[in-house]
Amino acid sequence: MHQHLLAIGLIALPMAAPAMDWQPSAQARLVSTSGNSDTLNVNGRFALAGKDDSWIHDYYALALRNETDSETTANRYEFGGRSGWKFGDRSYVFGALRHENDDFSTFDYQTIASMGYGVFAIQSEPTTLLFEIGPGYRWAKFADDISNTDDPDGAVLRGLMDFHHRFTANTTMFDTMVVEAGSDNTFVQNDLGIAVSMTRTLALKAAFQVRHNTESVDGANRTDTLTTL
Secondary structure (H helix, E strand, O other): OHHHHHHHHHHHOOOOOOOOEEEEEEEEEEEEEOOOOOEEEEEEEEEEEEEOOOEEEEEEEEEEEEEEOOEEEEEEEEEEEEEEEEOOOOEEEEEEEEEEEEOOOOEEEEEEEEEEEEEEEEEOOOEEEEEEEEEEEEEEEEOOOOOOOOOOOEEEEEEEEEEEEEEEOOEEEEEEEEEEEEOOOEEEEEEEEEEEEOOOOOEEEEEEEEEEEOOOOOOOOOEEEEEEO
16 A cells, blocks of 8 residues: 555656745644643644646645544544646646545545646636546545445546635635545545735635545445634
8 A cells, every 4th residue: 555655656746846936835723722621623734836837736735633521533634736747828737646544534544646637727817717637546445343345446537626816915715626536435525715815924714625425434424524714
């Protein structure tokens, strides 16, 4: 499994030229209470985007953990990204990788590698809208308490929609949807939010995330949501 992950990462996420315009970003949230109720909630995300005349790159890593009265109620981490080679003003081919571990999910882990074609449907100063589509392969493992003999490894079709619109010099709305459709499970995630810049390096961000798996444990919800501020 780890050899597959390393090989896919080397193929899908190539090294970029030092002269590339890199844009790092980070966000974090911490809530801690003690006394009658002991609560710890931590979530964070780091992203790194870069582009030049020939390449576009977008990498990320995130973590989410919650404990209430010494009981863990959420524990998920994820990393991935994509690299695309442009062969026109609006078109590019890409390789993408996504890996997640979630202790409170139907799946112990899911790893999806894909490649395909991307196009900028809108590419202007206030608005960008891009679409990606292409085939891929999923390595996955059902949670240990699920009596399923066959894990849902197999081919998938991956699609992505990424929309950004700048209302003012410091206010931007975004909506990103990714779909990984396979014969055993289809995963859909949508992130909708708004970011308001306070300074050149600091911004306030509100976001709402919806995650849905068509396969689930009996009696468990197939849809999870996450609201962050």
